[in-house]
Amino acid sequence: MGTIYQEAPPIPQDLKVSIHQSSMVFPSKETQRKSLFLSNIDKVLNFDVETVHFFESHKDFPTADIVAHKLNKALADALVPYDFFAGRLKLNSDTGRLEIDCNAAxxxxxxxxxEYKLDDIGDLVYPNPAFAQLVHKTKDFLQPGDQPLCVFQLTSFKCGSFAIGISTSHTTFDGLSFKTFLENLAALAANKSLAVTPCHDRQLLAARSPPRVSFPHPELLNLGDLAVTGTESGVFEASSENLDFKIFHLSSDDIAGLKEKAKDTGGRPSAGRITGFNVVTAHVWRCKALSVGDDPNRSSTILYAVDIRSKLEPPLPKSYAGNAVLTAYATAKCRELEEGALSRLVEMVTEGATRMTNEYARSAIDWGELHNGFPNGEVLVSSWWRLGFAKVEYPWGKPKYSCPVVYHRKDIILLFPPIDEDGDGGVNVLAALPPQEMEKFQKLFYQFLN
Known part of the structure; x- marks a missing residue:
């Protein structure tokens, strides 16, 4: 049960990418100059997210120039309803808050x-660090100090296939709203109207006045406390350690097997909802926690994102264009993770999501109004599993594969779909760990799977 990719399949370390043209794309119509409020969720996510979307050659688009022209025009049209995407981050000197200046820059x-054909660059599922060459860095794009909130890079391959690499500031979108943006971009590229009209009212996630933190939030780390304790800055920091990358594939049968195990509660009533995400997250949490050290009394905290659109009262519009995810958590001693039933671990993961009520979410947002901090835990599960980027239909077809550009972060476990999302219904689990921890993680992964 379960399969593992090669640690280092034969892949080029240099994709031999040449830049031919760099330019700015401006909104195709005049937009209103204004400042866009950023919520306390948005402002924490002040870093870039890089994704690559691979496309096979298409008979109606024989050259990359044709795709580039159509994509450029669609982006210009998209920058009208998404005017903030053509703006720039700025600090409001009066409030001290980060905002987006919608200045049509x-x-x-x-x-x-x-210089390669698409087939020459290897297995697209394997996280080749060279894929970073397919995404342009946004810093000082055309002139010193100018940092666009998004940069598109279209890279053509010798076979007629191409890749669209997109770098975006996470302050602009979460995964769900970025998927909606891509659907709208694809619709505009096909000369259609917007697939979804985006909702830009980020005041919907403003803190209450006065802020009311009604729950403890151990999943959030106050940077003031960090300065006092000298604690390491956590899961978002890139590691300088030598890390092994491995991808563990779980088929739909593997996931079904985990679900069956999770039904065994030893006769007590089950409090957990047994979903594919919950069982895979519980399984990964156990393996990751136990791969670090041998202290059975050490506590391990897992973090994972929960979409709060439907959790709030009233619910946020599904078309909310911004970050509407908060960090859920579960904590357990390593002894319980090793000896406890999978059903109990699934319950703890489920409890983290069900804890995210309207009041809890509002409390977390208010916490961000009072403190400068970010999510705090031992391991973060970042799921790209069902975002569906590769299901977006462009005039030149759906992507053959869509993936994030992966960096050295040993405490972030990525879940992402197989190259054929409609295939076996499975999931790929990417871990990047020091060699000794990886050896133990791999052993535990299959031990608890069987």
């Missing part, structure tokens, strides 16, 4: 080519 657009 534009998005970046890069045209490039690789």
């Amino acid at each position: 534009g998005a970046g657009f890069v045209v490039a080519s690789s």
Whole structure:
């Protein structure tokens, strides 16, 4: 049960990418100059997210120039309803808050080519660090100090296939709203109207006045406390350690087997909802926690994102264009993780999500109004599993594969779909760990799976 990819399949370390053109794309119509309020969730996520979307050659788009022209025009049209995407981050001197200045300064657009064919760059599922060459860095894009909130890079391959690499500031979108943006971009590229009209009212996630923190929030770390204790800055920090990358594939049968195990509660009533995400997250949490040290009394906290759109009262619009995810958590001693039933671990993961009521979410947002901090835990599960980026239909077809550009972060476990999302219904689990921890993680992964 379960399969493992090679640690290092034969892949080029240099994709031999040449940049041919760098330009700015501006809204195709005049937009109103304004400042966009950023919620306390948005402002924590002040870093770039890089994704690559691979496309096979298409008979109606024989050259990358044709795709580039259509993509450029669609992006210009998209920057009208998404005017903030053409803006720039700024600090409001009166409030001290980070905002987006919707100033129509534009998005970046890069045209490039690789000396390889798409088939030559190896298994697209394997997280080749060289994929970073397919995404243009946003810093000082065309002039010093100018940092667009998004940059598109279209890279053509020798076979007629191409990749669209997108770098975006996480302050602009979460995964769900970025998927909606891509659907709208694809619709505009096909000369259609928007698939979904985005909701830009981020005041819907403003803190209450006065702020009311009604729950303890151990999943959040106050940077003031961090300065006092000298604690390491946690799961978002890139590691300088030598890390092994491995992808563990769980088929739909593997996931069904985990679900069956999770039904065994030893006769007590089950309090957990047994979903694919919950059982995979519980399984990964156990393996990751036990791969670090041998202290059975050490506590381990797992973090994972919960979409709060439907949790709030009233619910947020599904079309909310911004970050509407908060960090749920579960904590257990390593002894319980090793000896406890999978059903109990699934219950703890489920409890983290059910804890996210309207009041809890509002309390977490209010916490962010009072403290400068970010999520705090031993391991973060970041799920790209069912975001569906590869299901977006562009005029040149759906992506062959869509993936994030992966960096050295040993405490972030990625869940992402197989290259054929409609295939076996499974999931890929990417871990990046020091060699000794990886050896133990791999052993535990299969031990608890069987």
